[in-house]
Amino acid sequence: MKPPKCAVCSKKFRIGKKEGALVAFKLNAEEIVKKEEMEKKGYLGHPVGEVWFCNKHLKLARTYTHLSVIEAFKEIRRIQEENKSNSQRIKDYFYSFMK
């Protein structure tokens, strides 16, 4: 199991402190094969298709569990970019009054 660290903001947290959680995404064909191989070998690694998220990004991550990890991350990144540009627009708006 990988140590808990948010896949979006890289925030590290402790298990059992309710600072974040593992989110299981839909497995794609490749991941299903990987998971089966791991189970056959009895390998106790990090669960395939499961990713850590801090509380701040947990809700966002959980809206994409119907997608594979790769697809979900495309969406999460897009949302993050949109949020960034929104806050930039708000900043620009306020700065325009200060000129």
Ligand SMILES: [Zn+2]
């Ligand atoms: Zn986070």
